[in-house]
Amino acid sequence: MAHERMPILPAEDMTEEQKAAAAIFAEGRGYAVRGPFAALIRSPEVMLRAKAMGDYLRFKSSLPPRLNELAIIVTARYWGQSYEWHAHRPLAEKGGLRPEIADAIADGRRPRDMSLDEAAVYDFATELHQNKCVSDDTYARALALFGEQGVIDLTAVNGYYTLIAMVLNVARTALPAGATPGLTPFPK
Numbered sequence: 416m417a418h419e420r421m422p423i424l425p426a427e428d429m430t431e432e433q434k435a436a437a438a439i440f441a442e443g444r445g446y447a448v449r450g451p452f453a454a455l456i457r458s459p460e461v462m463l464r465a466k467a468m469g470d471y472l473r474f475k476s477s478l479p480p481r482l483n484e485l486a487i488i489v490t491a492r493y494w495g496q497s498y499e500w501h502a503h504r505p506l507a508e509k510g511g512l513r514p515e516i517a518d519a520i521a522d523g524r525r526p527r528d529m530s531l532d533e534a535a536v537y538d539f540a541t542e543l544h545q546n547k548c549v550s551d552d553t554y555a556r557a558l559a560l561f562g563e564q565g566v567i568d569l570t571a572v573n574g575y576y577t578l579i580a581m582v583l584n585v586a587r588t589a590l591p592a593g594a595t596p597g598l599t600p601f602p603k
Contacts, residue, residue, distance in 0.1 A: 421454035421586035423447075432459045440466055450498060451579045454586035465578065472575050476568045478561065480510030482536045486572045489540040492520050494580035497596040498588050504597055521598055535560050536569065543573050 426434060436459035437448050443466065448456050455462035476483050484507035491499035504517050516533065519526035529537060535556045542549045549557075557566050582588075590596060 419587050419589045421457060421588070423449060423453045424456060429456070430459075433457075435459070436463050439463060443470065450502065450588060451582045451586070454582050454588060465575075468571070468575055469579075472568070472572045476572065477564045478536075478568050478572070481507065481512050482532055483568075483572055484510050485512055485516070485533060485536050486540045486569060487576045488517060488520055489537060490544065490573055490576040490580060492523065492598060493541075493544040494577065494584065495598060495600050496580040496583055497598045498583045498590055499576060499580055500597045501590055501594050523601060531556075532560050539569055540573050543570070544577075 424433065426437070429437065433456050436456060440448050440452060440456075440462065448462075452462055452466065455465055472483070478486075484503050487503040488500060488507050490496075491503060500521070504521075507517060508514055512533070516526040516529060520537075525541075526533075526537065535553070538553045539549055539557050542553050554566070557569060561569065
């Protein structure tokens with residue numbers, strides 16, 4: 416990977432607004448600004464608003480963690496985003512997603528033997544990324560399983576993690592020290 420464009424800013428290089436945003440971030444998350452937020456802090460207001468949406472989508476979504484994280488790793492695969500994948504694959508598996516499902520997604524294959532709700536999330540996320548919309552059948556399946564709030568939460572998690580993937584890709588955010596990429600880039 417090419418050099419990281421927006422590494423973590425040392426406190427002494429931050430503006431007062433950035434320092435205040437970093438303090439709010441750390442208080443809410445329990446750790447210092449890192450990952451995509453290391454780049455986002457260049458615009459403190461955007462970072463704090465992204466954090467607020469991320470807090471809802473990660474910790475309060477109407478979707479269970481297994482399905483929410485499934486949508487996130489589909490998004491990470493779509494964007495070729497190894498940092499996002501590295502952070503969320505373990506959370507997906509901790510939430511109950513079987514490793515072979517994540518392996519198939521990493522390989523760019525449709526996973527086999529998914530449950531009905533996993534298949535609905537996979538199809539919804541895949542169609543949304545590839546087609547920029549979802550078919551009536553896919554929408555109806557998601558609606559029947561998750562209700563209108565679930566459909567909106569599923570749409571939002573795909574959109575939010577697309578934003579995060581874009582930030583990570585633009586900033587060329589490096590994986591944490593010692594981590595190995597979990598995704599192989601697709602040929603261009």
